[in-house]
Amino acid sequence: MDAVTVADSRRKGDVEPLVRLAKVDMAAVDALIVERMQSQVPVIPLLADHLVAAGGKRLRPLLTIAAARASGATGPIEAPVKLAAAVEFIHTATLLHDDVVDSSDLRRGKVAAHLIWGAPSSVLVGDFLFARAFELMVETDRMRALGILATASSVISEGEVLQLTRAHDLNLDQETYLRIIAAKTAELFAAAAEAGAVGADADEAAVQALRAYGMNLGLAFQLADDALDYGGQSEKLGKNTGDDFREGKVTLPLLLAAARTAGREDAFWDRTINKGERTEDDFRRARELVFGTGAVGATLDTAWDYADLARASLAPLPESDWRDALERLADFAVSRVA
């Protein structure tokens, strides 16, 4: 089965309905983010603003807001707004540290902060934002939300260490790969949604439903990202494709391709991944193998399975525009891979 056929048989998702619904709440989140990243120490707001201004979709705080609204909150939602800003701070802190850890050159289309202000400042400003996240959470006076995001933070760093120590050799098994992406990516999606529901004093069924939604959505997103790094379904390579291969990072597309070419291409994978000897031509070859074996299509199939699970997780919630928008977002997590 060809990857394009698979994807075309699925729904076209969209993030815009959710962005539109959350516009007012997200303006409050953005204002709070800018307010709380200030410091009398000049490099801190400069560095933080470099990432924050670069934006991105603010998907994680958007989930916190959507979870609060989808579980029935009306009127002002002070606690979820603060929790959403805290979630974005935790995410930004992990990006700053990740870029140092991976020696990345780019982030959100801009030069990575550590290349401008140095790795030491990136490490310390990450710590600052992480601490500010907890200060914001304390203000909500919701110990349960604090516990959710504290645990998420320790799980994320465990996932990052696991990736650092295990994701650069072909002995990585699919189970460990899933453990890594669940910890380093999906856990924060899950915690962001769960904390939003808790911040809105939602009932337990809604809290659990939104946590499950976030976890499945996060897995779908990361799997789709990992497919996208090999160009997704497109024959044309977009910007930033090939980063994982260049770093020798083993993800599902590569894992499947290596398994499906066992006995035939072992020397190629051993040299490029285990021994870390890679050229630009090697990426082209890897990509041919990843596509030729249907590994990208299979990765996207798995991503769609999680997107379906994410949609299904929402069943306990009352029908609403917010729930519909979250369903569209689940599909978007995968259908954005063009």
Place this chain on the structure above:
Amino acid sequence: MDAVTVADSRRKGDVEPLVRLAKVDMAAVDALIVERMQSQVPVIPLLADHLVAAGGKRLRPLLTIAAARASGATGPIEAPVKLAAAVEFIHTATLLHDDVVDSSDLRRGKVAAHLIWGAPSSVLVGDFLFARAFELMVETDRMRALGILATASSVISEGEVLQLTRAHDLNLDQETYLRIIAAKTAELFAAAAEAGAVGADADEAAVQALRAYGMNLGLAFQLADDALDYGGQSEKLGKNTGDDFREGKVTLPLLLAAARTAGREDAFWDRTINKGERTEDDFRRARELVFGTGAVGATLDTAWDYADLARASLAPLPESDWRDALERLADFAVSRVA
């Protein structure tokens, strides 16, 4: 006035009375530290244990325990024990990150963790311990203690950034120097003591007294450490002396010496600090100037002032062996500089 005379006119402090009093409580803290630094990701407990096993006096969690007991807690003190472990995790996380930031070779007499496991693992395990600290705090169900330690954490990272960006040129003024050491060192001493009192449900006067004690103690400690880096009062150089000068870090002894030799040694200071051109002979020369101008003695005088303030801060507390032991500790902060 000569430095030796100054110190001899002061009280000889001791940390041992406090260590003895806190023995049972600290055994509980140690057990909790070992339990909570575990992870299924193998490098995490290995790296954490490298620092934790190296020990040190565990002064900060000791303060948390002492604050709880000195404000009247008897019997089991579950919350302060958890807060004490959290304080040590925060401290260990900052040490891990500091060593990456400063590219330090040694920590607690052992090879720095980042030289064994790499800077990326040190950054991520620091993040893990920081998150675990907040998980422990959540278990105490004391939002106020969480707020105290969250704020302390953001203040510490601000202090570290301030030091990184300001403490390597001679334009540093004494006020900024004090701001840096208050933030990067004394704030955690203050928060450790304050959180211990809050964890023991102490009355407000005791909470404030213990916070003030911790702040003054932390300032005394750091000033004494900065004097110690130039050999303290001893003509003999101990191990690790000269680290600050070698890193071009401007501390009070150097600041005073530069001011007191203005017009005479400007070229020397400009070359070694502002331009960063330093040899081993330069450290000897700097040390002669620091001693010859009485800058070490003046730094220790300032440290004694804060030790006196720390003792005085304890006045609102009831008399007890614990209060006496905290008084001895305040003197020890400076009298340990032999």
